[in-house]
Amino acid sequence: MDKRNFTIKDIASMADVSRGTVDRVLNNRGKVSEKARRKVEEVLQRIDYRPNLIARTLKNHRSFTIWLLTPDYTNDRYWQQMHQGVMDAYAELEPFGIRISSVRMGSTADTYYQNFSSVLQNSPDALVIVPFFTDTCFNLYRELEERKIPFVLLNSPIKDVDYGCFIGQDYFMSGRTAAYFMDILTRSVAPKRTILILHIGVQTENATHVEEKEIGFLDYFRERDASSTFEIIRFEAELDMGLLDHKLSKTDGLFITNSKTHVAEDLLRKHPSVKIIGYDMIPENIELLREGTIDILLNQNPKLQGYHGISIVTEYLLYQREMPKNRLLPIDVLTKENVSGYL
Numbered sequence: 001m002d003k004r005n006f007t008i009k010d011i012a013s014m015a016d017v018s019r020g021t022v023d024r025v026l027n028n029r030g031k032v033s034e035k036a037r038r039k040v041e042e043v044l045q046r047i048d049y050r051p052n053l054i055a056r057t058l059k060n061h062r063s064f065t066i067w068l069l070t071p072d073y074t075n076d077r078y079w080q081q082m083h084q085g086v087m088d089a090y091a092e093l094e095p096f097g098i099r100i101s102s103v104r105m106g107s108t109a110d111t112y113y114q115n116f117s118s119v120l121q122n123s124p125d126a127l128v129i130v131p132f133f134t135d136t137c138f139n140l141y142r143e144l145e146e147r148k149i150p151f152v153l154l155n156s157p158i159k160d161v162d163y164g165c166f167i168g169q170d171y172f173m174s175g176r177t178a179a180y181f182m183d184i185l186t187r188s189v190a191p192k193r194t195i196l197i198l199h200i201g202v203q204t205e206n207a208t209h210v211e212e213k214e215i216g217f218l219d220y221f222r223e224r225d226a227s228s229t230f231e232i233i234r235f236e237a238e239l240d241m242g243l244l245d246h247k248l249s250k251t252d253g254l255f256i257t258n259s260k261t262h263v264a265e266d267l268l269r270k271h272p273s274v275k276i277i278g279y280d281m282i283p284e285n286i287e288l289l290r291e292g293t294i295d296i297l298l299n300q301n302p303k304l305q306g307y308h309g310i311s312i313v314t315e316y317l318l319y320q321r322e323m324p325k326n327r328l329l330p331i332d333v334l335t336k337e338n339v340s341g342y343l
Helices: 008-015 020-027 034-047 052-060 077-096 109-119 138-146 171-185 208-224 242-246 259-269 283-291 304-320
Strands: 062-068 098-104 126-129 151-154 165-168 193-200 229-236 253-256 277-279 296-299 324-329 332-334
Touching: 008 020, 008 034, 008 242, 008 296, 020 034, 062 109, 062 304, 077 098, 077 304, 098 165, 098 304, 109 138, 109 283, 126 304, 171 208, 171 253, 171 296, 193 208, 193 242, 193 259, 208 229, 229 242, 253 259, 259 277, 259 283, 259 324, 277 304
Parallel strands: 062 098, 062 126, 126 151, 151 165, 165 324, 193 229, 193 253, 253 277, 277 296
Antiparallel strands: 296 332
């Protein structure tokens, strides 16, 4: 079929209907008889019609501001990657009248709440949120629901909140995946193996994704191995290197539940017999993987999370396209043998 640009007048003539009817079909508004709609849609299919979405948006004279609520990404590679995904999406969507206002939310519950509350006072068109301190901020999520402000959650879902879309992974299954590989890596010392689960720089009660990984990891071994020993350590701020050194000297496997594996790199190199599974394609982690200090990395793909978050909420704002309740990303398993294919 000829790929020239067809006007509404052309389509109306080909379908033997009025230009107003074509406009109502294209924009899904007003009343159109089933017969007329079918005639227009047949023509659209025949000419492989593609609307000029940018022109349509500009014609409507409407812009939208999406507020991005994230941790401070200045010195954190994981959040930097997520922010890069956001900016990649923004570069594509800016011509459609999309604006992004980014807020770095702070590291305390009070600061997070205050920043969140201030954003709501600006009557946002939509929000993309990395949720922390969910108990403290629960009433603000309820306010979003009551005001019918669409919002997308990245990295961590929230129970009992009617969010528009969650983008991340099935973290329970992520924990089980880590356990599956840990089982293989440490099988030679079973059934008396000792495995350490380490949370670095996070409060599990404010990060459900980390908690779900821990639950999934233990669930796998509970089904298959009742004789191994498991210990859970949480460092909410600085690592206690002396304590960790002592624990690693008696440990067969180490499961680190977020991207912070590299923080303890010198100590990990000191215990080469410990099998280590961590998360994410942080450059420092990639180096540790390639040298054999880390055995396996599971990638949470923060860049893709950020990209999808902006894209999905934009499609809702511009075209009222229904948001998927969950956009679960695959759990990538990286080893030193295959990591180059992911770079």
